[in-house]
Amino acid sequence: MIIVESGPLTEMKAHALTTFPDECCGFLYGTEQTDGSRIIIKILEVNNSKSGDKKRRFEIAGKDYMRAEKFALENDILLLGIYHSHPNHPAIPSEHDRIAALPYFSYVILSTIPEKIDHIKSWQLNELSQFEEEVFSPAHLNQSI
Amino acid sequence: MQIEAGTIGEVIDRITLDFPELKKHLLDQQGGIRSFVNIFAGDDDIRDLQKEKTPVNNSTVISIVPAIAGGSH
Numbered sequence: 139m140i141i142v143e144s145g146p147l148t149e150m151k152a153h154a155l156t157t158f159p160d161e162c163c164g165f166l167y168g169t170e171q172t173d174g175s176r177i178i179i180k181i182l183e184v185n186n187s188k189s190g191d192k193k194r195r196f197e198i199a200g201k202d203y204m205r206a207e208k209f210a211l212e213n214d215i216l217l218l219g220i221y222h223s224h225p226n227h228p229a230i231p232s233e234h235d236r237i238a239a240l241p242y243f244s245y246v247i248l249s250t251i252p253e254k255i256d257h258i259k260s261w262q263l264n265e266l267s268q269f270e271e272e273v274f275s276p277a278h279l280n281q282s283i
Numbered sequence: 284m285q286i287e288a289g290t291i292g293e294v295i296d297r298i299t300l301d302f303p304e305l306k307k308h309l310l311d312q313q314g315g316i317r318s319f320v321n322i323f324a325g326d327d328d329i330r331d332l333q334k335e336k337t338p339v340n341n342s343t344v345i346s347i348v349p350a351i352a353g354g355s356h
Contacts, residue, residue, distance in 0.1 A: 161354065188352070195354035200321035200328055203348045224355035235353035238319060245353075 139175040139273040140219075140244050140260045142166075146181040151255045153183050154223040154248040160192035165206045166219040166244060176218050176244060182206055195234070196222045219244030219260075226251060229259040231269045239263050244272060291322060292335035294345055309347070321348040 142150070146166075153162045167180040184206070188197040198220070210217040220243055224230075229247035231239070239245060241263050249256040261269040288294045295316070299306040311317050315335075322329045323346040329337045339345065 194356055198351035200348040203351060204346055220351055222353060227355040232354060232356050238352040240349055
């Protein structure tokens with residue numbers, strides 16, 4: 139389960155709406171519980187550095203990733219995943235998402251439509267390098283958010 | 284970790300020798316650095332320098348950084 143606190147959730151949604159119709163992206167920070175569930179307490183917005191079609195692609199520059207790891211170390215929190223948006227598309231990882239995905243990370247995807255977050259889902263790679271959905275809270279995936 | 288080496292390539296050789304499990308994550312089948320792996324010498328991407336031949340010294344901080352990318356369709 140991944141629980142996103144209201145502050146970072148609000149920021150993440152605002153980021154996705156601001157960048158619409160382009161994809162947004164950023165990092166998720168927080169803590170891990172003994173049962174494996176994750177609590178996201180902070181996000182870090184980053185620039186979508188993809189050159190070309192940002193409406194259906196995102197890329198995070200290596201320097202931004204180094205900055206994100208440094209932030210986690212300096213603030214004694216865990217870098218737990220990545221969020222990005224799918225403008226006008228469901229929050230289901232594409233093959234592009236899967237190929238570039240890293241184990242361990244949670245991948246939160248926000249499906250955006252004009253002026254609205256349609257739904258949010260979160261995913262993690264399994265041992266076979268396939269995405270499995272993880273329970274996203276507080277706003278469940280297919281509910282109106 | 285600290286490694287004595289003269290180039291980035293030597294650093295990678297040493298890492299994959301000491302930690303063989305890392306080899307498949309860092310190198311492709313031809314032995315080159317995988318496209319989804321970025322290596323920085325200090326603040327500089329080695330692709331902008333001399334790639335594997337980029338020289339290092341005992342104060343060079345080397346970062347191995349995954350490429351983060353994706354997209355809706």
